Amino acid sequence: MKVGVLGSGDVAKVLATGFLNHGHDVMMGTRSAAKLSEWETKNPSGRVGSLEDAAKFADLVVLAVKGTAALDALRAAGEANLKGKPVIDSTNPIADVPPRNGVLSFFSSLDESLMEILQREFPDARFVKAFNSVGNARMVNPQFNGGKPTMFICGNDDGAKKTATEILDQFGWETADMGKAEAARAIEPLCMLWCIPVFLRNEYTHAFKLLT
Ligand SMILES: NC(=O)c1ccc[n+]([C@@H]2O[C@H](COP(=O)([O-])OP(=O)(O)OC[C@H]3O[C@@H](n4cnc5c(N)ncnc54)[C@H](OP(=O)(O)O)[C@@H]3O)[C@@H](O)[C@H]2O)c1
Secondary structure: OEEEEEOOOHHHHHHHHHHHHOOOEEEEEOOOHHHHHHHHHHOOOOEEEOHHHHHHHOOEEEEOOOHHHHHHHHHHHOHHHHOOOEEEEOOOOEOOOOOEOOEOOEOOEOOEOHHHHHHHHOOOOEEEEOOOOOOHHHOOOOOOOOOOOEEEEEOOOHHHHHHHHHHHHHOOOEEEEOOOHHHHHHHOOHHHHHHHHHHHHOOOOOOOOOOO
């Protein structure tokens, strides 16, 4: 697939490299291409452009920017360039305040997740929440003694969720579909839970698994 990854942070770089290594065409989109010059050197088959360039290029968009900047980044990508496309949303609504006893604060509420806000603002894009509940080091080809970890996803469009599930299969995950966009109210806070051992004990080699 032609994948446009919006962002220049660790998540954007890890996912973009993962897509390249799994045989996809990738363009990263950023406000500041200089931040990605090292990534470009290491990944000569990958491309770097503006947020708009990457969204235009994409059949599949991946949103990997700071949660507080998600709306701005999508606006810069351009509504028309997102229309009808699956958008894998890796973002978390982390507020700009320090964690308290290891617990992050969110700027969203339990009655409205960040992904619902994005879906409402961009009704023609097909958002799927994914990759938000694990550290970037284990997003692609994760290895755990306990077997394949579970990625919880949700979104309103079944076709987009099928695309996300195929990508997650390729990347070595099992997928648990939690339903429509409202389920992001439960999936986004998994980030808070995942981060507690990081802040309290500097442990970050874990992931979630749904046992049935
Ligand atoms: N770090 C992890 O392991 C992890 C794991 C799961 C989920 N997440 C989530 O994934 C997302 C990315 O995380 P990260 O740690 O890679 O990076 P980050 O530090 O949360 O965000 C950096 C990115 O945000 C963009 N950005 C900041 N302000 C912006 C604005 N006003 N307009 C447009 N873009 C703006 C930057 O864009 P420019 O390139 O244009 O400067 C940069 O690409 C976050 O929502 C985070 O919560 C992170």
